[in-house]
Amino acid sequence: MLMRSLHVARGPGRLACTAVGTTARRAFVGTMKMGRCFGSEAGKVGEKTAEAAAPAVEAKGWWSSAQFWGGMGALAGWGMTGSAVYDSLYNGPEVISLSMTPVMIVHSSLFARWAFVVKPQNLALAACHASNVVAQCNQMRRAIEHKLATGEEAMVKDMGMKAAAGAVGLAVLVVATPVLQPAIVGMGIPGVSTFAAAPAGPFTVHFWAPMSKWLISGASFFDLERPTDKISIAQYSALTATGMFFTRYALLVSPVNYLLCSVNIALFGSSAYHLGRKIKADYVDPKKI
Secondary structure (H helix, E strand, C coil): CHHHHHHHHHHHHHHHHHHHHHHHHHHHHHHHHHHHHHHHHHHHHHHHHHHHHCCCCCCCCHHHCHHHHHHHHHHHHHHHHHHHHHHHHHCCHHHCCCCHHHHHHHHHHHHHHHHHHCECCCHHHHHHHHHHHHHHHHHHHHHHHHHHHCCCHHHHHHHHHHHHHHHHHHHHHHHHHHHHHHHHHHHCCCCHHHHHHCCCCCCCHHHHHHHHHHHHHHHHHCCCCCCHHHCCHHHHHHHHHHHHHHHHHCCCCECCCHHHHHHHHHHHHHHHHHHHHHHHHHHHHHHCC
16 A cells, blocks of 8 residues: 555655656747847848858959950961961962061970969960961071072071070070079178069069060161062961950959050051051052052
8 A cells, every 4th residue: 555655645746756857848949940040130130140240242344354464465466477477378478578587486485384374374375386486487487598599608597606606695594593583582682682583583583484575676766778579478467466455454463464555555556657658558659649
């Protein structure tokens, strides 16, 4: 009887404890669900607030797009390559400029490298300049063969000596750069050391590629009275377009290249001048009676 009474007495208590425990668990689970719900809502509100606070990314138009101007520059570059191929197929070697063609070979060699390392990278431009090196070398071969056939061996020899001297100077500069640049920078010379350490300084292709274009512009400026029958419309059209596109492109790449911008302004002017003379001589003056 006593054990039965104790069992009965403990029964309601155990039932009560079980009921209390169940109720507590349900309350805890409900609290967790509410917490997750409120947390989720709070997270969404936070995300919306962050999105609202974040500055809007403005889409770049064509005027501020390095890809656009770089692409147009690459097209103009392919025009130079195409003009060399066209001239080799349809024009005689007498129209090939022995002052311009070697410069074009050096220029395209440097710009093929520049287009590969500049940011954003321009593989289309690198490919067109590599192709132009091959095309211009073929033009150079044709011009040399023509000069030799017409008895101008002295001119060919003189040109060869100048090319060899230039190649030796370039090789020395390339080999000495790893030693020479740190030495100049370490001297702390105002202006000079800063320039030597610059991202587009004289020990980088970002400097020498534009300098090669100055050679092209210089060749055009020093040959202002060149007979129009020796001017290639295809070549100078491509050079004029290149000068126009690269004037803007040079300000959108990294590192920004003001030297490249300035030389393309000069290239545009000189090439457009020769192109205008050629068009006037071939298509305007013959119409006069």
